[in-house]
Amino acid sequence: MMNVVDVSMPRRVTMLGVDFNGTVMDPMYVEHLFERICRNRPGVPDALCYIEEPFAPELLERETDVSAVAKWAPCVLDESAHDWRVMEKASTLGYSGVVVKTCKTQTEALLTLSWAKHHGLEVLTQDLTNPMLAQIAHAQLGAHASPGIGLETNSMQFYPDASADEARVHPGLYQRVGGCLDLKTISGPGFGYRIHEIDRQLPEPATTSW
Known part of the structure; x- marks a missing residue:
């Protein structure tokens, strides 16, 4: 991740996103990672647009709060957000956005978009x-x-x-x-x-x- 920052920032990249693909089991890992990156690369906080699907679905099932991670950038759901009930639960745990995709069908994308916008969540299109x-x-x-x-x-x-x-x-x-x-x-x-x-x-x- 540090290498990506070092390559992109000198080229005047102004928007960065991070996708963990649901591989992290401990929110503290992500929090410490961003603390270290932002300490060593001061331009990152202003460029960081979103943190995507950092945690394994089990953390959502256990109702693990992720607010400490979402303070760095909107923390968004992707694969886990398969219906509005999941998003409703996630929004109470610190998640602040959702990904919409036509590969999940156009209808689901529009329903997800409508629910997210109505509840003030960030929306990404991937x-x-x-x-x-x-x-x-x-x-x-x-x-x-x-x-x-x-x-x-x-x-x-x-x-x-x-x-x-x-x-x-x-x-x-x-x-x-x-x-x-x-x-x-x-x-x-x-x-x-x-x-x-x-x-x-x-x-x-x-x-x-x-």
Whole structure:
């Protein structure tokens, strides 16, 4: 983590996020980690935007308070936030935000967003490496759900050629310029896919059912 800070800060990175993927069992570990980083790298507190899913789900089940960690930055749930009851419980334990993802279905993303906004929680938009048409719905969700902090999008990093057909119609959605996407080509009914302009050849289905 210190290496990431040392690489990013000289390059004028102004927003940092930390994702522990639910691996920590003791909140004191995270608290001491940030105390050490911020003591040695004074610019980090101003740049730190969120701390994502630091703790294993068992800590939520045990009702472990995480307020001491959330003082550094919003402490947000990701995989653990599978319904509003979990978020309601977590918000009483010091969690201050939630991640929305279209891979959990568009409906769940919108319901989670609505609940979180109504209760004053921070909202982040992240993906599961969305390619092709999935990127379009994902980018639109991020534009409305978390316009200030942006969104995670990485399909162009891991498999850029997978979205080549869609990129001919929506070039700004499949390449990041200065860390930004361009959504201006989205238009028309539904999600604005402009599906009839995308020349994607799909294979024959492996099986069908009636």
